[in-house]
Amino acid sequence: MLRVGLIGAGFMGGMHAACYKALGLNVKITAVADVVREKAEKIAGAAEAEVYDSGEKLIESADVDIIDICLPTYLHTEHAVNAMNKGLAVFIEKPVCLLPEEGELLLQTQKKTNGIVMVGHCIRFWEEYTWLKKAIEEELFGKVISAIFTRISPKPTWAWDGWLLDPDRSGSAALDLHIHDTDFIRSIFGEPRGVVSEAARDNNRAINQILTSYIYRDKLVLAEGAWGYPPSFPFSMEYRVMFEHATAVYKSGSIPSLVVYESGGGVSTPEFKKEDIGTNVTGGNFSELGGYYNELKYFTEQIINQREIEEATLEESIKSFNLVIREIDNAGGL
Numbered sequence: 001m002l003r004v005g006l007i008g009a010g011f012m013g014g015m016h017a018a019c020y021k022a023l024g025l026n027v028k029i030t031a032v033a034d035v036v037r038e039k040a041e042k043i044a045g046a047a048e049a050e051v052y053d054s055g056e057k058l059i060e061s062a063d064v065d066i067i068d069i070c071l072p073t074y075l076h077t078e079h080a081v082n083a084m085n086k087g088l089a090v091f092i093e094k095p096v097c098l099l100p101e102e103g104e105l106l107l108q109t110q111k112k113t114n115g116i117v118m119v120g121h122c123i124r125f126w127e128e129y130t131w132l133k134k135a136i137e138e139e140l141f142g143k144v145i146s147a148i149f150t151r152i153s154p155k156p157t158w159a160w161d162g163w164l165l166d167p168d169r170s171g172s173a174a175l176d177l178h179i180h181d182t183d184f185i186r187s188i189f190g191e192p193r194g195v196v197s198e199a200a201r202d203n204n205r206a207i208n209q210i211l212t213s214y215i216y217r218d219k220l221v222l223a224e225g226a227w228g229y230p231p232s233f234p235f236s237m238e239y240r241v242m243f244e245h246a247t248a249v250y251k252s253g254s255i256p257s258l259v260v261y262e263s264g265g266g267v268s269t270p271e272f273k274k275e276d277i278g279t280n281v282t283g284g285n286f287s288e289l290g291g292y293y294n295e296l297k298y299f300t301e302q303i304i305n306q307r308e309i310e311e312a313t314l315e316e317s318i319k320s321f322n323l324v325i326r327e328i329d330n331a332g333g334l
């Protein structure tokens with residue numbers, strides 16, 4: 001059985017805990033750390049795990065195989081480096097880090113320790129997105145003419161100590177929210193030749209909306225990420241992809257979520273067998289376990305079967321991080 005030490009018991013920590021529970025007997029949270037002890041206790045209680053009031057102490061003392069980092073982004077690197085240096089496998093929530101030099105340090109440490117590392121780019125594991133990737137790779141509807149991705153959210157006021165709304169700790173909506181689409185775009189179309197980005201900012205000059213054109217020459221690719229909306233505004237992730245012979249439209253929360261309008265006039269609705277695996281109860285802007293469950297299933301199965309991590313690797317995730325940094329620079333800086 002794989003023993004998991006979960007660090008950070010907020011929104012994502014709760015989500016991961018629900019996923020490990022759904023994964024069953026081969027994986028178990030045996031230690032939880034949070035500076036707010038009651039939060040760690042809430043998750044640990046259900047899992048009968050040990051409680052720590054700091055991530056460093058958990059890495060130092062807990063008898064675990066995996067460290068799962070669900071901390072605010074500015075704390076990812078130091079914890080991931082410590083865990084790798086202890087020879088532990090590491091799962092790091094996205095965005096992998098906050099600063100370019102942290103990306104370098106993470107890569108160097110992984111090389112030095114031969115570390116097993118995966119990053120939480122859950123969209124690579126979201127069924128409607130894996131469907132799209134397959135449709136593109138297999139040219140099911142011909143080549144892509146244009147692809148537009150959207151990710152829009154109410155203002156994330158729920159985070160611990162307001163860290164998400166502080167660009168010096170979160171990297172703003174561009175790095176925190178929009179990176180999901182940047183990473184997915186890279187995973188299906190490769191590295192773009194360049195980016196052209198525009199941003200809207202809040203009263204503190206922090207980016208709360210970014211729109212990027214990714215330059216590929218043979219197709220138009222755009223993505224918008226925004227979290228400046230009112231509390232009642234529903235979170236939504238969407239895409240609209242025009243192929244030579246059809247257009248695929250996805251909108252989270254809609255039924256059906258994905259509709260394919262074929263050039264011949266036909267309309268189809270690909271169906272996805274969603275496992276009934278419960279929902280997260282620790283807040284945030286999203287409550288499906290889907291992609292989160294799938295990525296942690298992949299991560300733990302690769303470890304159990306002694307296979308390499310090939311999806312959402314550290315190296316890939318740092319490339320996506322660096323591309324978002326280029327977008328932010330292009331939009332006038334943080």
Ligand SMILES: NC(=O)c1ccc[n+]([C@@H]2O[C@H](COP(=O)([O-])OP(=O)(O)OC[C@H]3O[C@@H](n4cnc5c(N)ncnc54)[C@H](O)[C@@H]3O)[C@@H](O)[C@H]2O)c1
Nearest residue numbers: 008009010011012034035036055070071073093094159160
């Ligand atoms: N994959 C996704 O879709 C997704 C969605 C939301 C958040 N995230 C990412 O997950 C990470 C966590 O975000 P969140 O929304 O859960 O934030 P959150 O504020 O809800 O939770 C962070 C937790 O870390 C704890 N904490 C703070 N400093 C600590 C320390 N030094 N040691 C131990 N605990 C500490 C806080 O008490 C809090 O419980 C971020 O990197 C975020 O970008 C990913």
